[in-house]
Amino acid sequence: MRIVSKMLIATTMLGVAVPALGQEVLVTAQRRGYNNGDASYSDGVVASSRPIINLKRTADYAVQTVRVVGDARDSTTRRNDLRATISNMIATAGKAGVELATGNYVLEPLTLARYGNLAFSGDGRPDTDQTSFLAKVRLTPGMTIDAAKAKIAQFVASVSKVGRSQVSATDGLTLSVINPDQYRGQIIDLIAADAALSAAKFGTGSGVDVTGLDRPVEWARGGPTDVFLFLPSTYTVRKR
Missing domain, CATH: 3.30.70.1440 (Multidrug efflux transporter AcrB pore domain)
Known part of the structure; x- marks a missing residue:
């Protein structure tokens, strides 16, 4: 039985990208739209929303x-x-x-x-x-x-x-940020900790289904010198 579905979405709009491993990418506040209404990338960037679970760090x-x-x-x-x-x-x-x-x-x-x-x-x-x-x-x-x-x-x-x-x-x-995907493990740790805390509130036997962990790391500007790094994840707490 589904107890609660928690969408990790905020309202900030940002660029999403798929750089090759080790490349340096430019952080921009400009929103890029979907290409022809689908999820393909336009100039390497598509529009998305920033999840509330993210890693904030100083840019490179x-x-x-x-x-x-x-x-x-x-x-x-x-x-x-x-x-x-x-x-x-x-x-x-x-x-x-x-x-x-x-x-x-x-x-x-x-x-x-x-x-x-x-x-x-x-x-x-x-x-x-x-x-x-x-x-x-x-x-x-x-x-x-x-x-x-x-x-x-x-x-x-x-x-x-x-x-x-x-x-x-x-x-x-x-x-700019060098190799955003190097922070994937830290971001997943944050998601796992938040999901576990939410599941615990619903008692013994509650579990979590997580999606989006296989997506590329995304980013948005988080301040004058800071960036938010995150995965476009959602999770659902379920009774096992």
Whole structure:
């Protein structure tokens, strides 16, 4: 006989994703919809709701978009200036405590071997090209989001710019997490403890049916530097 069905659902909306093992993923508050009304992924992310049982922890990185723009009249000179400026950024980022990356979902390091793949586009003005990528700061214990932002700003200001190139950072910061699935065991422990506590309230012989434990670990932003990690689980307490 069913006694109670407990849905572990809250109202916060978030992105759900399936990264390969060990990959770094971007945490975003943007909701992505289902593709054609089914459960397939759209750009690697689908919409879901955050369960109330979750693991809250500090993210691995604070991440900010950096824009490099140049307006030299000659197009060849302009592109060469931009590439030289980006090369300078890659060469000096490590000393500034900053890492550079590309990607809208799974992040990849921006290196001297890969920066030639960056795409350039106009910005609405004549004789102007721009490109953008990500600057990251590892979140050490006690570091605030303002401190991370200040470190990126200091790095951007220190960049050796070539020709008429300019470098700027956007206002907003987001977060990233490395290999979210490594926390699966901790999340299952939290679900098991909550389910056992609920079952105990209904007396001897009560058991629990749990679903969703085979799904990928999902995430949502939990604060300025924190993330929620969870499984889209539900459980039902039953009389055995």
